[in-house]
Amino acid sequence: MKVKEIVKKMKLKVVAGKDFLEREAKGGYAGDLLSDVLAGSKEGDVWLTVQVHPNIIAVSAMKGHCAILITSSKTIEEETIEKAKEEKITILSTPLNTFEAAGKLSRLLENGG
């Protein structure tokens, strides 16, 4: 499923990287410990996290995620958004918490909604 479909179906806010919504989402990964994300997430994952500091961009770029989804409506640092633009990373945001967002996304990716 394309990122833009997820945005539409989960009513997500696009914070950065509007131009890259055609990317294909292959799966999901939820986590806030950068070392775990580096070790466990896969290319093409949507990464769900409440971390908002600039280092998440480097991690996401390195792993080749299709998008970062910030949960619980966390306020994202300006610097993070700037870095995302530089690295061509899409940042999405939802008021749902990680549990609910992961639940919804996994239902969406597995059954198409």
Added chain:
Amino acid sequence: MKIREIKKLLNAKVLAGKERLEMEVFCGGASDLMSDVLAYARPKIVQLTGLTTNQVIYTCEMAQIDVVVFVRGKEPPKEVIELAKEKGFVLLATKLPLYEACGVLYEAGLTGTMIEPLKAEKRKKK
């Protein structure tokens, strides 16, 4: 949802609180960040996390959460389990990553906690 069902759904191991598996939890929370747990968590939830330090137990104690599921195949060190037992926690451990664990529980009907942080707006207006 009963803890016993959660154990089954996540194919989880019980690290502490064997005798409390009939207890009900009402919703789920998922985070590796403890300050996030403090800001958003509610009592009677099951907390899923990949953090396995003493701080998880202390944090959850403060937030009045006493059911914790460790994900990503992580198991806390003995002293953390001991601390949790002392405080009457139920601890489970699953091999599933956080995302999959949330997906399975969500699919089985467990919902997330409310998204508003604990804020006493009424108090502030007074």
Added chain:
Amino acid sequence: MGIRKKIPKSQELTYALSVKDAMCKNVVKVSPYLSIKKLREILKENAISGAPVVEKGRVIGVISIEDLIKCLVKGEITAKIKDKMTKEITVCHPEDPLIKAIQIFERTGYGRLPVVEKDNNKLVGILTKSDIVMCLFKKLRSLYETKEEKEDENHLPLYSELKGDFSFKMEKPVEKMDFKKAGSVSSAFKDAMEKFGLPKDVVRRVSISAYEAEMNMVIYSEGGTMTLQIDPHKAKIEANDNGPGIDDVKKALTPGYSTAPDWIRELGFGAGMGLPNIQNNSDKLKIRTKKGKFTRLSFEVNLK
């Protein structure tokens, strides 16, 4: 107050519960053909003060210790029970509501009632006043326990009874970078507040804030002390450290603002929610800080 509340509940229960819930099924019964002397032994052996008299499974009378004493006085120790027993007996049935038995006890002044089946008068148990008391007590206790579990309502056994200028204080040291112990001070404060029976919401808000303050102190400061104070109007925490002070307090109060290095973030902290979280959970927050010297943080949660 608590007791006044419970009396109607126990009265209600006397209608809801039936005799069979309270009665004792192991009945010591006696045959009408035994002697008073033998009765004395039976009563003594079983530590009871009376027994139903049963012939062919049916209750035909009741004999009590008072009947026994009368016989002893008159020297009629060899008389048969059937000649000395009370024949006009009052019984109750297993299905009767407890209140009916209570009314019989009140009206007659009897100490015990045989419980017999309605259609055939067969003895199935015996009911005393203390059986009723025990039954109500057990039922109330189990109701109370389920209620407690269900609603998770915290009662205020201790705190609510405190009056006047009562004040409690507890002080604990916090060590810099001691991640093993980090959280134990807040945990001790939480215990103390629970023991005082503070409302659950207050305990929660104070302990969450205390924990954030403690973690801040462990991660960023040179260490210091934390104090919990409970008085009739508020619970207050003071966290005093020995530096290095906060550069920009306004920024530190912004959600998400953090100066934490990555390794702190990997411990699950440093999300920049500490002070904002304390602010959200307290009714009053004060920060005084001097660069290179100290930070004094105090916050309160009102009790009423």
